Amino acid sequence: MPAKRHAKRRSECPLNASVEMLGDRWSLLIIRDMMLRGFRTYKEFLECYEGIATNILADRLRKLVAYGIVTTELDPSDGRKVIYLLTEKGIDLAPVLTEMVLWAAAHEDTGNQALVRQMQKDKTQFLAGVRKRWAKQVVPPERKRSGSETA
Amino acid sequence: MPAKRHAKRRSECPLNASVEMLGDRWSLLIIRDMMLRGFRTYKEFLECYEGIATNILADRLRKLVAYGIVTTELDPSDGRKVIYLLTEKGIDLAPVLTEMVLWAAAHEDTGNQALVRQMQKDKTQFLAGVRKRWAKQVVPPERKRSGSETA
DNA sequence: CAAGTTACTTGTAAAATGCAAGTTAAGTTA
DNA sequence: TAACTTAACTTGCATTTTACAAGTAACTTG
Numbered sequence: 001m002p003a004k005r006h007a008k009r010r011s012e013c014p015l016n017a018s019v020e021m022l023g024d025r026w027s028l029l030i031i032r033d034m035m036l037r038g039f040r041t042y043k044e045f046l047e048c049y050e051g052i053a054t055n056i057l058a059d060r061l062r063k064l065v066a067y068g069i070v071t072t073e074l075d076p077s078d079g080r081k082v083i084y085l086l087t088e089k090g091i092d093l094a095p096v097l098t099e100m101v102l103w104a105a106a107h108e109d110t111g112n113q114a115l116v117r118q119m120q121k122d123k124t125q126f127l128a129g130v131r132k133r134w135a136k137q138v139v140p141p142e143r144k145r146s147g148s149e150t151a
Numbered sequence: 152m153p154a155k156r157h158a159k160r161r162s163e164c165p166l167n168a169s170v171e172m173l174g175d176r177w178s179l180l181i182i183r184d185m186m187l188r189g190f191r192t193y194k195e196f197l198e199c200y201e202g203i204a205t206n207i208l209a210d211r212l213r214k215l216v217a218y219g220i221v222t223t224e225l226d227p228s229d230g231r232k233v234i235y236l237l238t239e240k241g242i243d244l245a246p247v248l249t250e251m252v253l254w255a256a257a258h259e260d261t262g263n264q265a266l267v268r269q270m271q272k273d274k275t276q277f278l279a280g281v282r283k284r285w286a287k288q289v290v291p292p293e294r295k296r297s298g299s300e301t302a
Numbered sequence: 303c304a305a306g307t308t309a310c311t312t313g314t315a316a317a318a319t320g321c322a323a324g325t326t327a328a329g330t331t332a
Numbered sequence: 333t334a335a336c337t338t339a340a341c342t343t344g345c346a347t348t349t350t351a352c353a354a355g356t357a358a359c360t361t362g
Binding site for chain 1: 161162167169171174176180202240244248251253254255259261262266
Binding site for chain 1: 349350351352353358359360
């Protein structure tokens with residue numbers, strides 16, 4: 001169900017719509033951290049490998065919520081915490097992330113080969129896994145479990 | 152064949168690599184114009200719907216060439232013209248573009264439904280088409296043919 | 303209740319972007 | 333062949349975005 005058109009887009013092109021929402025240096029990394037690493041709080045995002053600045057993080061989260069890609073709820077057991085979750089629309093970005101990972105892995109010298117191999121082996125199954133882990137009443141998978149990182 | 156790692160990336164993550172190369176408001180639109188609309192000269196890119204500024208266009212083309220996504224050659228029949236072409240690496244972005252288009256089409260109110268339906272109907276065939284049209288000694292398809300735009 | 307945590311905001315410097323106006327080399331026209 | 337046009341940029345400057353450092357308010361913990 002398409003959302004109503006954002007105020008003033010530069011064009012009607014669907015690719016442009018995606019680029020206007022996601023075309024910056026941080027948004028997709030935040031989504032990656034939610035989708036693949038199970039991050040859900042501000043503090044966790046702040047500690048991402050790439051080192052996002054706190055004001056930029058706040059701004060990006062605000063925009064992702066405004067776009068309907070992310071929702072928030074309050075942590076019932078800790079009044080300080082805000083929990084950030086992917087919406088359906090956000091989960092539907094999994095194929096985009098996957099193709100971007102596979103493209104970079106094919107053409108650049110990058111790390112996290114475990115994830116890449118998993119995606120290469122069976123893309124469909126990988127996407128099903130993401131979808132399943134994010135099915136309503138999410139319990140983000142394998143957080144804090146020691147061993148190889150997921151992203 | 153992976154390229155050697157770019158000077159200083161923020162992290163080893165393949166998604167981050169993609170974002171560092173393509174995560175801005177213009178790069179993917181330029182690639183779209185090459186891939187889907189058959190654009191190949193500076194002037195054509197300048198006239199894109201979204202209205203890129205000339206200095207930004209020059210900068211993005213320079214970067215895309217540096218990343219190995221685009222190459223240039225001189226037009227043998229007009230010494231003023233520079234011809235920009237997608238490399239294999241650039242053509243391999245087709246699945247990324249496709250997923251971004253399908254995502255936006257599914258969740259936003261966008262135009263160019265012809266392209267979207269074509270992608271939805273048979274993604275594999277669509278990608279094969281792009282690949283075929285860009286096979287060595289490219290003659291970009293259907294440029295200047297009247298009727299519905301391709302992108 | 304004092305000391306931490308969490309999720310931010312504010313201020314400011316640095317970098318990226320956008321806009322208008324050149325510039326240069328090559329091609330076209332009268 | 334001189335004047336004009338075109339293609340691909342560059343330059344200068346104002347505006348916007350990003351980055352970095354330092355707060356702050358609400359809440360929890362010991």
